[in-house]
Amino acid sequence: MIGTWELYGLSEAELHYVLADAHVDAAFFLASGLRSAAYPQTFSHSKVIMSLHHHAAELFLKYALSRAGESVPTHHHLRDLWERYTKAYPDSEFAFRPPFVPEFIGGTEAQVVQARQDESDRRNRNATDQAMRYHTDHEGHEWPGAHGVTPNSYPDEIAALRDRIRILHELIEKRMANKALDATSEPAPSVASSANQG
Numbered sequence: 001m002i003g004t005w006e007l008y009g010l011s012e013a014e015l016h017y018v019l020a021d022a023h024v025d026a027a028f029f030l031a032s033g034l035r036s037a038a039y040p041q042t043f044s045h046s047k048v049i050m051s052l053h054h055h056a057a058e059l060f061l062k063y064a065l066s067r068a069g070e071s072v073p074t075h076h077h078l079r080d081l082w083e084r085y086t087k088a089y090p091d092s093e094f095a096f097r098p099p100f101v102p103e104f105i106g107g108t109e110a111q112v113v114q115a116r117q118d119e120s121d122r123r124n125r126n127a128t129d130q131a132m133r134y135h136t137d138h139e140g141h142e143w144p145g146a147h148g149v150t151p152n153s154y155p156d157e158i159a160a161l162r163d164r165i166r167i168l169h170e171l172i173e174k175r176m177a178n179k180a181l182d183a184t185s186e187p188a189p190s191v192a193s194s195a196n197q198g
Helices: 012-036 043-067 078-088 109-120 127-133 154-184
Strands: none
Touching: 012 043, 012 154, 043 078, 043 127, 043 154
């Protein structure tokens, strides 16, 4: 039997990471089936994979923030989580570019600023996550634009995310272990004594 007891004693960060890893594994498994046609090649079935893919990135970022001692937001807005991540891990070895973060190109600077503000608005900031899980928004409207996946290359995209978050997990854990080691090996402050009393 498989049960919740395997999670007993795990920290908030560890819980986020093991679930991120499970999501990316499941996404890769299903995307491989999509490529081979063992899994139905429909948009609805693809959307399940996209949701797993999106949530894997979200959970990894939440793991990393928690491990850095940062408060972890409860929303699903990848751009905000990513921006917090880059502040917590500014070194180039921790570079990470999550999927599903839109790039605004082709507009004026003012239009890009407005688009970013619209995306960050509380009413919209979970839109990408919700679009991966539902065919309509909370008002029952279809999501704007065309969306899809390429079955032949999608498993490779997911594998790239899987490999990167596993590397980053090792780097983050190593950094935390080094910090803990540094904290225990700091020399005790010495007390200076004066030879000239008097």
